[in-house]
Amino acid sequence: MNARVVGLLGALVGTAWAGxxxxxxxxxxxxxxxxxxxxxxxxRDSGLDAFGDTRSPPVVGLMGARDLGRIGDRAxxxxxxxxxxxxxxxxxxxxxxxxxxAHLLSAGVTVRVRTFWWLEPYARVAAGALYSDIKLExxxxxxxxxxxxxxxxxxxxxxxxxxxxxxxxxxGRLRLAVAIEGxxxxxxxxxxxxxxxxxxxxxxxxxxxxVADTSLGSLSxxxxxxxxxxxxxx
Amino acid sequence: xxxxIPSFNRYQGVALTLALAACADRDPRYALSMETLPxxxxxxxxxxxxxxxxxxxxxxxTQDTPAVRQVAVGGDPVLVNARVAHDEALxxxxxxxxxxxxxxxxxxxxxxxxxxxxxxxxxxxxxNALAQNGDGRYGMAYFNRSASAGRLLFNPNEVxxxxxNREQGPTNPVIRTVRSFGxxxxxxxxxxxxxxxxxxxxxxxxxxxxxxxxxxxxxPERSEVTVRLTLPEDPRAVAPAQVVFDTDxxxxxxxxxxxxxxxxxxxxxxxxESPTANDFRPALNQLAAGVRPADLALFxxxxxxxxxxxxxxxxxxxxxxxxxxxxxxxxxDAVANRVLLFNGPSPRSPAPALRALLYATxxxxxxxxxxxxxxxxxxxxxxxxxxxxxxxxxxxxxxxERAVVMFGHPTSATGSLSLLxxxxxxxxxxxxxxxxxxxxxxxxxxxxxVAPPSGERLGYIELNNFRPxxxxxxxPIVDVIPVARAxxxxxxxxxxxxxxxxxVVDGTDVTRERxxxxxxxxxxxxxxxxxxx
Numbered sequence: 001m002n003a004r005v006v007g008l009l010g011a012l013v014g015t016a017w018a019g020x021x022x023x024x025x026x027x028x029x030x031x032x033x034x035x036x037x038x039x040x041x042x043x044r045d046s047g048l049d050a051f052g053d054t055r056s057p058p059v060v061g062l063m064g065a066r067d068l069g070r071i072g073d074r075a076x077x078x079x080x081x082x083x084x085x086x087x088x089x090x091x092x093x094x095x096x097x098x099x100x101x102a103h104l105l106s107a108g109v110t111v112r113v114r115t116f117w118w119l120e121p122y123a124r125v126a127a128g129a130l131y132s133d134i135k136l137e138x139x140x141x142x143x144x145x146x147x148x149x150x151x152x153x154x155x156x157x158x159x160x161x162x163x164x165x166x167x168x169x170x171x172g173r174l175r176l177a178v179a180i181e182g183x184x185x186x187x188x189x190x191x192x193x194x195x196x197x198x199x200x201x202x203x204x205x206x207x208x209x210x211v212a213d214t215s216l217g218s219l220s221x222x223x224x225x226x227x228x229x230x231x232x233x234x
Numbered sequence: 235x236x237x238x239i240p241s242f243n244r245y246q247g248v249a250l251t252l253a254l255a256a257c258a259d260r261d262p263r264y265a266l267s268m269e270t271l272p273x274x275x276x277x278x279x280x281x282x283x284x285x286x287x288x289x290x291x292x293x294x295x296t297q298d299t300p301a302v303r304q305v306a307v308g309g310d311p312v313l314v315n316a317r318v319a320h321d322e323a324l325x326x327x328x329x330x331x332x333x334x335x336x337x338x339x340x341x342x343x344x345x346x347x348x349x350x351x352x353x354x355x356x357x358x359x360x361x362n363a364l365a366q367n368g369d370g371r372y373g374m375a376y377f378n379r380s381a382s383a384g385r386l387l388f389n390p391n392e393v394x395x396x397x398x399n400r401e402q403g404p405t406n407p408v409i410r411t412v413r414s415f416g417x418x419x420x421x422x423x424x425x426x427x428x429x430x431x432x433x434x435x436x437x438x439x440x441x442x443x444x445x446x447x448x449x450x451x452x453x454p455e456r457s458e459v460t461v462r463l464t465l466p467e468d469p470r471a472v473a474p475a476q477v478v479f480d481t482d483x484x485x486x487x488x489x490x491x492x493x494x495x496x497x498x499x500x501x502x503x504x505x506x507e508s509p510t511a512n513d514f515r516p517a518l519n520q521l522a523a524g525v526r527p528a529d530l531a532l533f534x535x536x537x538x539x540x541x542x543x544x545x546x547x548x549x550x551x552x553x554x555x556x557x558x559x560x561x562x563x564x565x566x567d568a569v570a571n572r573v574l575l576f577n578g579p580s581p582r583s584p585a586p587a588l589r590a591l592l593y594a595t596x597x598x599x600x601x602x603x604x605x606x607x608x609x610x611x612x613x614x615x616x617x618x619x620x621x622x623x624x625x626x627x628x629x630x631x632x633x634x635e636r637a638v639v640m641f642g643h644p645t646s647a648t649g650s651l652s653l654l655x656x657x658x659x660x661x662x663x664x665x666x667x668x669x670x671x672x673x674x675x676x677x678x679x680x681x682x683x684v685a686p687p688s689g690e691r692l693g694y695i696e697l698n699n700f701r702p703x704x705x706x707x708x709x710p711i712v713d714v715i716p717v718a719r720a721x722x723x724x725x726x727x728x729x730x731x732x733x734x735x736x737x738v739v740d741g742t743d744v745t746r747e748r749x750x751x752x753x754x755x756x757x758x759x760x761x762x763x764x765x766x767x
Contacts, residue, residue, distance in 0.1 A: 047761030049261040093268040095732035136733065136757070146709075148733060148754045192761060194754050209708050209737060209746060212299060214754035217761035 026117050027076070028166055028233065030175050031067040035231020036060075037084060041185060043223040050216075051100040051134070052090030059086040059227065065110065074114040081107050082126070084227075096136050102221055103131045104156055104185075112164065121163045122179075130156035130187050130221060136194060150194035150216070156187035160225065166233055179229040189220040263287070263763050268732045268756060271314050275717045277321025279348035280726055282734065282756060283307065283314045290314070290325060291756055292350045295717055295724055295738055298750070302758045303350035308342035312362050317398065318370035321718070322347050324398075326375060328360035343375060343396055343407075355402045357394045358409055367424030367436055371399050372451050374438055375407075379418045390418040395438065395454060408454035415462065417442035420473060424451075428481035431503040431513040439486070441474040446488065446499075448516065456512050463490060463497055463518075476529070482536035484514070485556075489527055489543075495520040496527065496543065498556070522561065524548040528571035533588055533607055542607070544570040544592055551592055551603075553610050562611040567620040568601035570594050576634040579657045580604070591639065591656060597628040604659060623652055623661050636679050636697050640664075653700050662700050676716035676723050676741050683725050685711035692727050694744060705744050707737050708751060716741070733757050 043055040061084025068077045085103045092098040108126025115121060130153070137147035160183015167176040193213040199205040266286040273282045280293040288309050294301040308327025315324050325344040332338030341357040343364070361375035377390040391414045396407040412419070425437040435452035448459040463472050474497075476489040488497040498519040506513045523530070524545030534540040541554040546569045553562040570592035578586050593602040606617040629642030637656040644650070651664040673684045684693045688710045695702045709729040716725045723741035734756035740748040 045761075046261045047763075049264045050760055053260050092264060093266055093732070095268050136754070138732065146731075146753075148757075194757070196753050209749050209751045211751040211753050214302070214752070214758055216754075216757055217759045217763075219761050 030233035039227025051088035148194040276323040281323035365422035
């Protein structure tokens with residue numbers, strides 16, 4: 001195991017048992033949290049197979065949160081905003097390079113329950129907008145030219161549970177927070193339509209013949225998710 | 235002590251579900267090829283067939299905004315044809331042989347309308363060729379000798395006759411194996427409705443080396459009639475190449491490659507010996523027709539039928555009186571291998587009459603011959619007028635309904651096309667960058683459309699005044715297909731794009747403002763194709 005990881009775990013255990021028994025349940029005075037997330041979603045819609053060999057590409061994102069207040073002795077209510085994205089990319093029907101990028105912008109509410117000051121299981125619900133952007137491009141080497149593009153917004157909500165571990169402060173009030181969370185993303189289906197990609201030259205684009213959109217059908221991006229978060233509390 | 239573990243099993247099930255979802259295989263349909271068979275027009279729609287997907291995509295151009303529909307067809311489709319005289323496309327599929335995980339499926343024929351409605355007939359054997367009769371009522375599927383059947387065993391003389399006006403049933407289609415003298419079918423032609431034994435009927439004529447087979451489509455239960463064109467000991471491969479029907483006299487005339495004779499099959503009425511026997515019998519006769527006759531046409535009243543035959547080998551035309559069995563040789567100044575009968579005036583006679591244009595497309599003749607058919611046997615060459623075009627002809631696109639013929643020439647300083655006015659007997663040179671094989675008449679034959687390979691410009695010639703024009707489109711054109719439309723006419727230019735790209739041009743107002751493109755239509759419904767996991 002990596003020496004840094006061992007050191008971090010050691011620091012966590014050390015800080016956990018460093019205080020007195022009553023101090024074990026004292027709240028962490030660090031209302032703000034920013035972080036980076038990585039994870040994956042397990043999509044069920046086989047339409048996503050049009051965009052690659054896997055329906056579970058990596059998801060990366062950023063988040064920020066602020067504790068709003070306490071509920072009783074041990075629970076804390078927090079509000080967060082987050083962005084994450086996943087990209088599907090592959091070869092479609094021997095002739096096209098296909099790509100779908102899905103961005104989820106959401107705001108959520110988290111209720112954390114302090115088991116120890118450093119260990120907080122939590123439940124989170126969030127809602128927001130899911131933006132999907134697709135591009136279908138003829139493979140290089142063919143005489144065909146011009147890609148098809150399309151994008152669509154829809155509503156998405158997530159609900160999940162997780163656990164967050166917080167370290168002792170360092171560099172003043174900074175604390176390292178690590179969380180792992182699993183849950184389900186519910187997204188309304190999107191009707192994806194494509195049209196030729198706009199030309200970079202405005203004059204040439206204006207000269208183009210009118211082109212009718214083509215509907216590729218509906219896409220649902222609902223599915224289970226698992227994500228890990230690493231961030232700072234202060 | 236027993237330790238209860240049901241809750242663990244529950245979590246185990248959830249975990250297993252998640253793991254399976256994460257590892258779901260990609261739907262194989264998304265890896266299949268998008269290649270299409272050459273599209274055809276079915277009324278106001280274009281029909282594309284994607285063999286790997288066993289699917290037809292119908293682009294309905296009835297409205298200003300095209301509607302795209304997808305229709306399942308039989309497995310392994312090999313060709314799509316427009317149904318003659320109907321707004322329907324016919325897709326011939328060879329079916330599936332069967333493999334691990336793939337159930338065998340019989341060959342089939344699928345009819346698809348512009349509205350996307352489909353009918354299907356099961357054919358059984360994996361035929362790879364299709365012929366239709368003149369009014370599109372009957373289709374015959376057969377084996378083309380040049381293509382593999384893709385099966386361990388097959389009988390190349392098996393045919394399936396489909397009554398396209400009727401649904402699939404016990405007697406439709408009719409599967410037959412035509413009698414063979416060692417050959418295989420080279421092609422199939424259908425007669426127009428002709429009276430045989432006092433009954434109007436349609437015959438299918440299967441052409442094979444040295445023999446032909448007649449099938450009575452009005453009585454499919456009756457046995458076929460096979461007629462040898464040569465003696466059994468004659469080793470010549472006399473391949474029937476053209477059939478002309480005399481519908482009033484129950485007679486057909488066959489021209490064959492490798493033969494200087496025409497074959498006359500007169501269908502004589504007989505009393506059938508059994509319910510499956512025919513009520514006619516062919517009587518074979520031969521007529522001398524010069525050296526290697528290349529084309530023939532039938533004219534004259536029913537009781538005085540005559541054949542006009544051109545034989546480039548002997549540089550003449552022959553008029554054969556089929557009743558008197560006499561032949562009149564008409565010398566020609568210009569060699570000819572094609573006959574075009576037309577009804578129209580001439581510069582000396584404004585009264586319409588049946589006339590003939592004789593020309594050659596073999597690249598050796600630079601003149602054409604107009605023949606007055608009235609009194610041709612007595613006046614002979616006095617009835618022939620030769621028109622010099624100044625350039626050799628290597629292609630022809632006749633349109634007798636509009637009294638014009640377009641000729642293609644090797645590129646020269648005087649233009650590579652000529653529009654011949656059959657009435658005035660004048661030829662207008664047209665400069666063109668395109669070969670004539672890519673030219674298409676539109677549905678109401680008001681204009682001729684051309685598209686140079688890989689060029690972005692669509693050219694056209696108005697046939698009422700021979701005025702040419704062109705329209706610039708957004709992408710190189712690979713083909714042009716006129717389509718029928720209730721209000722006005724439309725022409726569709728096809729562009730190269732595996733996802734489908736067409737431009738629909740208003741044939742009555744050929745401008746960019748009235749043109750619309752449709753792109754990506756072969757991907758319609760792409761995301762809904764996979765099976766839900």
